[in-house]
Amino acid sequence: MAECWCQNYRSPAQPCGRGRLSYRSVPRPTAPGRGLLDAMSSPMHPQAAQTLAAALDAGWADPRRLYAEARQAAALLDRARETIATDLEVAPSDLSFHLGGGPAALAAGLDGLAWPRRRTGARLVASAVEHSAILIPGRYAAAQASDPDLLAEVPVDALGRVDPHDWAAALAHPGTAVAALQQANGEVGIIQPVAAAYERCREAGVPLLVDGQASLGRLPAPETYDALAGDASAVAGPPLGVLVVPARTRFRRSGPPREAEFGRADAPVWVPMALAAAEAWQQAAAARASDNAKAERLIAHVVAAVQSIPDLDIPALAGERLPHVVTFSALYVDGEAIVTELDRRGLAVASGSACTSSTLEPSHVLAAMGALTHGNVRLRLPWAAAVPDRADAVRRLCAELPDVVRELRERLGVSGL
């Protein structure tokens, strides 16, 4: 017997007839009183959610077919592509959608830049704080080939930035096929010197993939790249990857020819998802300036609260950062304990501490910066439109944090160490 989970549910013997996962009213993404401060995955922008629902009816068809419903879906997909391309200041035909989110767009971008350069080599140059979607496949390839030179992880300073001179030195190594650098780091928020790195790439003749997963939608798109990847989840949209490959770029995916998304993606995009992504993107573009300014003020409150607590380290504080991101670490405190205690008090935060990750390895970003990896709290403010009470959540965090840290330190007997 089909079980039903909607609010009309009475018993398995009395199905309401509405189906397994249908709801009469849309449930709230979070319970009342919960403070969501981890926008790595945030509730969807309400208008994007509405667009998604509407697009299930209007855009379900395969846009490659020739009948009326399919032509409608194709027109909607074109409009979605144009909306995001306009904000990124690129031609719609430069922009491809990638199911699998930002990591899929990054992987496609890296592959398509590297393949035309296979006669030069296969070496990848990346910063030591790049996304794991770049570093883990890079390390795997180097290990498989028993050739550590296949991946150069360029070290970063204490603020998390690469030095353009170190970057140039890594590019100069023979066999370098491609380079990858973030516009900004999603964990600590630091903005990389992308223009300078691109200049060095041009001089070395190495194409640069810029990772804008954490920044696109929040910051103006960079102008210096050979390919640019992003993710609609950064604008409170669905996790849909976007990849910009300008016409000037030499780009060809390895393997058999692909049809989807100008030959760049592994699978055709689902039109309702592209529409929801475009709706969220458009909303973000309209709200960007004011939302960033408000987010920056809220982050400043957090920084002030953190600085009032003894022995809390805020790496990257002095650098130019994303307006909505901050990370800090409490000396002598267990990251899992701090996340659990804040959760108990109604605050949802992320952490880069080893004990809070599935791999039991600390955040490679914090480690590369020489920052404290234990007792880590990572805040990424959601868009106000997606989480309207975020300011209240920040105020509560600022009020609770000193108590939480003091209690945890007392419990461990480390006060005064």
Add this chain to the structure above:
Amino acid sequence: MTPGELAVESPDAGAEVVVDARGTRCPMPVILAARAAKELPSGTRLVVLATDPAAAADVPAWARMRGHTVESVDNDADRQVRAVVVTS
């Protein structure tokens, strides 16, 4: 040096003290190092042994926050961390 052994010599300046935090999880290696360092005179070499990979980042970060000098950090093939810190 066997696990658990704590070679605390007379803590004169220039002496070496070993903190064996192998088998403990973050943040214990740093807490053990901090407890040891608190009792030591300035200039003591503090050798911290740990098996938690986070210690390779955290012991030097703690040392920086406390003004100690990091002499070396080795992460050997057995995934054992050996950090040497000179107390301030």
